[in-house]
Amino acid sequence: MATRTPVECPLCREVLTGRSLEEHLVDGHTKRKLAKFVVSETEAMNDGKTS
Template sequence: MSRPPVECPICHDSMEPDQRLLEHLLEAHTKRELARFTAVEAQAFEDEDLSD
């Protein structure tokens, strides 16, 4: 059974079989994009915790 390709959570590109997500993130995205994504995800996680 084969696994679906890994998808970048920022741009939703599928990774090639020989490409790692970390390499893609470092090469394809700016620090600002990575920081924005991290902040939005952290806020969503916090908001979810507060609603429980």
């Protein structure tokens, strides 16, 4: 029987149980924190630091 890896929030690393990542991001993080995360990930990709 296959098991699913628990979903983890990429911002706070909380393992999510019983609700979706989208719900957690909307309810648990500010717009500013989400924007900073997106900017840092985009800059890292553009700098070639991630694949």
